[in-house]
Amino acid sequence: MKALIQRVSEGSVTIDGTVRGEIGPGYVILLGIRRGDTRRDSEYLADRCAALRIMEDQDGKMNLSLDDVRGSALVVSQFTLCADTRKGNRPSFTDAARAEEAEPLYEAFVGRLRSHLGAARVATGVFGAMMRVRIVNDGPVTIMIESHPGHDRERDQA
16 A cells, blocks of 8 residues: 655645545645555554654754644545556556455545544545545655555565
């Protein structure tokens, strides 16, 4: 499982012209779920995202968590994070979990993050929907966290 975290001054998700989720300062978290990922992976990533200290302190150093600054998170399902681009020019998405496997893990991630930050501070898009995501990256700061950091290397060696 992968979480691409962007520190933002604001972010939103629009579906069919309607804003479905929006936040002010915090993180937009693009979540990619791979085949074989488990609830344990989603809990690990949610815990890591909640604890991640990339918000600036009074000295301008990345030293504070979302909770420290009362920031929010916008979580967006993003199967394209699981793209394999090693061959040809068209990405393969065979590593991405099928919707029936991925959606419960996405919901578990969101639930766990809400347990850390509170439900009102975690917004979402709609799983599987075509969305317009607006991200105003602050910094810019973009961090990738994986539940199995060596996943691609292990697959390549198999």
